[in-house]
Amino acid sequence: MTGYERYEGHEGEDADAFALRSALVRLRRDTGLPVALGGLLHDRLKSPPAPGSQRGRLRIDEVSGTYSSALQGIGIATGSGLGGKTVALSRPCAVVDYQEARHISHEYDAVVAAEGLRSVLAVPVIVRRQVRGVLYGALRAPRPMGERILTAAVAAARDVEQALVVREEAQALLMAAREPAVGADAWERVREAHSALRALAPKLDDPLLRAELEAVYGTLASAADSSVRAGRPAPEVRLAPREVDVLACVALGATNAAAAERLGLGAETVKGYLRSAMRKLGARSRWEAVVAARRAGLLP
Missing domain, CATH: 1.10.10.10 (Winged helix-like DNA-binding domain superfamily/Winged helix DNA-binding domain)
Structure with a gap:
C-alpha cells in the first residue's frame, strides 16, 4: 500500500471542477504561490471508507502549477497529512517544511516530495458548518507564509463555498418547482x-x-x-x-x-x-x- 487511495471520477463533477479551477487561479494570482491544489469530499471511493469515518473523503481534484499530475486524484483520509488535519479541525493549517513537520502524519510524503513541495497551507471549504473540501497553496522552499497569503487563500475558499451553495439551492428549487x-x-x-x-x-x-x-x-x-x-x-x-x-x-x-x-x-x-x-x-x-x-x- 502507498498510504493513499486514488478515486474514480463520476458524473456531475463538471460544475465542481470549474469552481475549483477558478479558485486555484485566484489563489495563485492573489498570493503569488507557484503551486495550488484543491479537492472536495466525495462519497464514491475505489474502496469503501473506513468504518466510523465522516461522510465522504477528500480527493485532490484539481492541480495548478505542478510539475506532474502525481498529486491529482489522490484520496486523503480525514486526520491524515495536512489536508486531512484541516478536514478534521475545520480550520486552516500550515507547515513550514512538510517533510519535517511534527504535527501532521506523513502518509503522503513521497508524492509531496516528488513535487518538491516544502511550505504548504491548507484552507477548508465549509458549507453549512460542514467541511466540503480543501484548497492548498504551496512553495518549493521552507518559508513561513504570512497573514496576507492566508487571507487570500481563505477568500479563494469562500468562492468555492458560494458556488456550492448556489448550485445546491438551484437543484433544490428545481426539485420543488417540478x-x-x-x-x-x-x-x-x-x-x-x-x-x-x-x-x-x-x-x-x-x-x-x-x-x-x-x-x-x-x-x-x-x-x-x-x-x-x-x-x-x-x-x-x-x-x-x-x-x-x-x-x-x-x-x-x-x-x-x-x-x-x-x-x-x-x-x-x-x-x-x-x-x-x-x-x-x-x-x-x-x-x-x-x-x-x-x-x-x-x-x-
Missing part, C-alpha cells in the same frame, strides 16, 4: 418558485444548470394568468430579463430594497427596471404592472 402544485396555495407556491429561480439563475457559473433553471421558470410563466390558460390571446409585450426579475419579486410583495438584495442589484437600479417595465406594460402602479405581466404570460 412537484405537482396541489391545494389552495398552489399558485402562490408556483409564483414563489418562479421568483426564486429567476433570482438564482444569473448567479450560476454552470451553464447547463443555468439553462435548466431558465427552462423551468419559463414553463412556470407559460402557465401564467387565467386568460392565457383559457386560450385567449395574451398581449404582446417584450420585457428585458431583469425587468421580469424585478416584477417577479414585486409580485411576492418585495420592496425595492428587498428586491435589490435578492437580485444583487442596487436599489436605484431596481427602481429603473420597475419604471421601464411599468411604461412598457402601460401600468400606473407596481401592482398594475404585475397584473399586466401575468396577462402577458410573463409571470405565473
